[in-house]
Amino acid sequence: MSSTEQGTSSAAPAEPTTAPESAAAPEVPESFYYVHGKDKVVHKVSAGALQHSALIHGMISNLGYTEEQAKANPFPFENIDGDILQMVVDWCNQHKGKPTPPEDTNLPKQKEKLFDLVLAVNYLEIKELLTYCCKQVAMMVKGKSPEEIREIWMIPTDAEDEAAEKEAKKRAGKEAAGETAAAAGDAK
Amino acid sequence: MTPIDFVVPFIGILVFIFWRRIQRRRAERIASNIENQTETLENESIVPIYETNWCDMPAEIKLECIGRMEIRERLSLRCAAKSERSLVDSQKVQISRGTFYRVKLKQGMYSSSTVVSLHFNKQDTFTKHFVSDYEAFELMKHILKIGIFEDLEISFSNSFTNYKESINDVGEISATNIEISGCNKETVFAILRKLKNGVESIMMTFGAYFYEDSLDEILAIPHVQNARYWHLKNLKHSWIPGFEACEVAQVAQMWIDKNSKIGSTFQASLIDVLCQTYRLFNEFVKYFDDRIVFASEKRIRIRTNNPDRHILLERGLDDVMEIYDDLQFYRMMVISAEMKESEYDDDCKTWILKMEPQYYNDDSENSFEQYDYNSSDGSSDFADDWL
Numbered sequence: 001m002s003s004t005e006q007g008t009s010s011a012a013p014a015e016p017t018t019a020p021e022s023a024a025a026p027e028v029p030e031s032f033y034y035v036h037g038k039d040k041v042v043h044k045v046s047a048g049a050l051q052h053s054a055l056i057h058g059m060i061s062n063l064g065y066t067e068e069q070a071k072a073n074p075f076p077f078e079n080i081d082g083d084i085l086q087m088v089v090d091w092c093n094q095h096k097g098k099p100t101p102p103e104d105t106n107l108p109k110q111k112e113k114l115f116d117l118v119l120a121v122n123y124l125e126i127k128e129l130l131t132y133c134c135k136q137v138a139m140m141v142k143g144k145s146p147e148e149i150r151e152i153w154m155i156p157t158d159a160e161d162e163a164a165e166k167e168a169k170k171r172a173g174k175e176a177a178g179e180t181a182a183a184a185g186d187a188k
Numbered sequence: 189m190t191p192i193d194f195v196v197p198f199i200g201i202l203v204f205i206f207w208r209r210i211q212r213r214r215a216e217r218i219a220s221n222i223e224n225q226t227e228t229l230e231n232e233s234i235v236p237i238y239e240t241n242w243c244d245m246p247a248e249i250k251l252e253c254i255g256r257m258e259i260r261e262r263l264s265l266r267c268a269a270k271s272e273r274s275l276v277d278s279q280k281v282q283i284s285r286g287t288f289y290r291v292k293l294k295q296g297m298y299s300s301s302t303v304v305s306l307h308f309n310k311q312d313t314f315t316k317h318f319v320s321d322y323e324a325f326e327l328m329k330h331i332l333k334i335g336i337f338e339d340l341e342i343s344f345s346n347s348f349t350n351y352k353e354s355i356n357d358v359g360e361i362s363a364t365n366i367e368i369s370g371c372n373k374e375t376v377f378a379i380l381r382k383l384k385n386g387v388e389s390i391m392m393t394f395g396a397y398f399y400e401d402s403l404d405e406i407l408a409i410p411h412v413q414n415a416r417y418w419h420l421k422n423l424k425h426s427w428i429p430g431f432e433a434c435e436v437a438q439v440a441q442m443w444i445d446k447n448s449k450i451g452s453t454f455q456a457s458l459i460d461v462l463c464q465t466y467r468l469f470n471e472f473v474k475y476f477d478d479r480i481v482f483a484s485e486k487r488i489r490i491r492t493n494n495p496d497r498h499i500l501l502e503r504g505l506d507d508v509m510e511i512y513d514d515l516q517f518y519r520m521m522v523i524s525a526e527m528k529e530s531e532y533d534d535d536c537k538t539w540i541l542k543m544e545p546q547y548y549n550d551d552s553e554n555s556f557e558q559y560d561y562n563s564s565d566g567s568s569d570f571a572d573d574w575l
Contacts, residue, residue, distance in 0.1 A: 115240040122249055130252065137242075138256040146267035153242035155269050 034074035039082030049092040054125035080120045100128040254279045283335045289343040337363040360384040369393035389417035419455035437475040444492045452522040504536035
């Protein structure tokens, strides 16, 4: 269950819920946390769903926030695009408390989006989703020739690489010369 | 004033009005286009712009992805750019069976091609035929470098002699079971020395380029000493008495010296061109005269230096394998000293088939037929320029 911040959430301490599953035991309300990406849109996510992310799980374990504190301090992921974070949150919610299937067909087919998702998932340390994403990336070049792979993944040719390296060296040389000249000017 | 003086300005005015109208319509059309384009741009700016690509991925992610690629995609990627090559080469690939062998081309009696055949699982195979030895060898080197083989079979004639130095360029070869045949002595030793620890079985065939006189050197290789199973095919009775018996005895002596584990097994096939049926057994008995526990025409049991362990040499004899056959099979094992005669295994067919899978099958022509190596799935078209 994911929703952008609407201000409707059940307050609960951040400690993991460990209530025994007996009929007599009172139901412990689920804890919720808040995350936002580059677009500042806040997503409300349950602690259970966030367990997929080793990074966030580690952060939560050290915090012990109350609902109010969690709301007031959403985890900021400024390096992740809003829609990518939404995808990650959706995936975590879908797979909350469930064993992960061997295949996941709902991953984006658009290559750049997939690469952004890979980077985000790697950063958030979501191992299972990273596995799916890497499989999907590998599938993109199934049966492709070197030229096709170069085109699909925009890999520069050796000649282009060499030219770029030369250009970078030239630029670095010029900058170094400029700095030396400026230093000499200052000394005068 | 003539009528012409009146008509010419009138026509001029009409042309001017018409031209203005055209200009106005053009301006309207341009304005409308600009409006549409602005709208499109506005719409497009809502869609996020993604610029991330393969080159932006950190090396560890690239490795994760490469680890999930099949061999032909890996070969294609390593050809895409130099920068990708070292990454692809650093990622190991599990291969259930890898075979490098030569086949004669049907068209020409003297021409042959080298086949590289890799089996990953039931669905995925990679088979490629090479006419160029150089290309075949380069691919073989690469595959040997990145492959973790369950079964590895290297079977080619002398054609790679020129490249024997290059075998040394290959790092450690990782294989659980290895079979080498048809190679020259240098190549055999180069491969054996490159093997990584953990080899369980080594299968070798003596032939035109590899002789029995290499046995001392073979036995000095730690992988051979530690392998749980190894076999030598095509020993030949030589004119020198006791020569072939010495080979089997040498293996037994190595086990005695190394105090090898119970279960260590050595098998050999012998071509008895001299029709001296009992020669190997007789020579073996002579060699270990002071260690004999039991000897018959089928079995010899000897003591080792370890009182818990004996060595049992058996000849494969049953309804098919007869005592006077030219082709003889022998098995030698380190056994527990406690083992009783009633516990001996009389089913020699099972262990003979391990050496010669087609031996009990009359339809067989060659051992390669057991694998459908030529069932290329079209993969030969891939990575043609993998070098």
